[in-house]
Amino acid sequence: MKSILSFATAVCLWLVLVAPVYAGGNIAAGQAKAGICAGCHGPDGNGGADPAWPKLAGQDPDYIAKQLADFKSGARKDPIMSGMAAPLSATDMKNLGAYFASLKAKPGAASDALLAKQGQKIFRGGNATMGVSACMSCHGPSGHGIPPRFPKVSGQNTAYTQKQLLAFKAGNRANDSETMTRTAFRLSEQEIKAVAEYMAGLH
Known part of the structure; x- marks a missing residue:
């Protein structure tokens, strides 16, 4: 005892x-x-x-x-x-x-359902024509990330995600491996906006 x-x-x-x-x-x-x-x-x-x-x-x-x-x-x-x-x-x-x-993350929400649906296709299936892999292959199906290399992206502000993807695309941000730089470069600005919108509603 x-x-x-x-x-x-x-x-x-x-x-x-x-x-x-x-x-x-x-x-x-x-x-x-x-x-x-x-x-x-x-x-x-x-x-x-x-x-x-x-x-x-x-x-x-x-x-x-x-x-x-x-x-x-x-x-x-x-x-x-x-x-x-x-x-x-x-x-x-x-x-x-x-x-x-x-701290507990509050769930986000997409504000444009049609745009989010376009983003869902990229997040889950990528864009084979442009050689873009599915976002979920690194960030997980629910966007919770694969620590420590790949961050959580679910529920993030659309404007912030869009800003960062555009920075990767332009080469203004290159501190998180070449994967993000190459991926964002191959995405159009419309696709970036769509995937950012979709990820905002993931939780």
């Missing part, structure tokens, strides 16, 4: 110690740093007033940390985010990733 109690005590202690840690980051420490992020990403990580700003709630923690590191190094360019990331340490980035990953 003593051994069972000792084991149960050890498990409870382990849970108490590990609970604040998420993928190498500390949720509480991340929350303490995240106050300034709320203005653009929302107090719950589900986006601010501008739909061109991304939702971060429920995103893969390592992906968030990588993007922050890329903003700091200049591998990914954005005048606002570069300034925000500049004072962050690698530990800060992991903590922020853990915090936002721990």
